[in-house]
Amino acid sequence: MAIENLKYRFDGGKLTKGATAVVGVLGSGNLEVLVEPAKLDGACEIDVSTSARGFGNIWQAVMKDFFARHHAGDIRISVNDAGATPAIVSLRLDQAIESYKGKHR
């Protein structure tokens, strides 16, 4: 049942302005995503805390795709996960960044 903590950093993103946002719920097969502004010289840092151990390479791929879609820089993303599938993670990340930028409320 132990948690696995994973860290990712993507450099070279563009400054993304917004306000702290949280989306999703830490429930079975779901996850919550917190996006905060952070002075990171254009980088995007992502911390993942997941109850499903051993899927680091899949998380890596999902996060790489996310960064390729948005090039969101100067943000910190924190994820609490309870076994969401990669597709759900991608959708939540998109929802989170849109919410951060204030497009969705």
Add this chain to the structure above:
Amino acid sequence: MMLRSYYESTARARIAGLLDADSFHEWLPAAERMTSPHLATLEQPAAFDDGVVIGQGDIAGKQIFVAAQEGGFMGGAVGEVHGAKIVGVLERAARDHPAAVLLLLETGGVRLQEANAGLIAVSEVMRAILSARAAGVPVIVAIGGQYGCFGGMGIAARCASAIIMSEEGRLGLSGPEVIETARGVEEYDSRDRALVWRTVGGKHRYLLGECDVIVPDSIEAFQQAVIKCIDNGDDWSLESLEQEHQLLNDRLLRFGECKDGRDIWRKLGWTDSDAIAMMDNDEFVAAAQGHSAKQTAQAN
């Protein structure tokens, strides 16, 4: 206008929908990371807000304080931090006198991983509800989520000034699965959904007089009911308490032998008790006139 389901909404969506636009200010938001130390010790995932969203905002222009439990995180179970956040809202209300405290409850009760801390937290919530009411602040409970309102929080709910439920909402002490586990399937079949709703569902609670207002499952309907409850204020007189005790005594005498919600409904004068489940909210409220425990007790 499209109505939004209260049942299917998250705690945050309920707050956003119930309160006046842009009026909500959250206390201890997710970014504060006020998470459960106990879950961390057990190496279990911990939500940023420990499963409850608290803060202040306006409803129809009146300032209220609010706490909304997120059923999706551990069934809305009350841990130490979670409980302390609700207590903090209520104690602050007793000090600052908002127009009301709104508790959007969705919980299975105490979080077993935090057993004693959770139990203490629930008893503190009960005391804080009574303190807020004693300070003149109505405490209004809304129940209409997937997980219902059970365990110690079921008792806490009944300490409030008013309870608003939807038909889908459930209110009780021991949840259906708990009763079945403790007393056997012959006593209570938790998979018999009709039986569960006849025992703990919104319509039954309304007929018994435990739920004050029953609404259709939409955030808009809950909002209108909340506004009405704020306007009604809080009857906290000795006379009303004695009346409530008399009602409870009377209820036990009249229905103590009943095995099923249907038996109670027949005693309340419903000739076709099975029709209750099929009625929509307006039909039900109209038909319930003169056929609830309160009204028939007063008529006796």
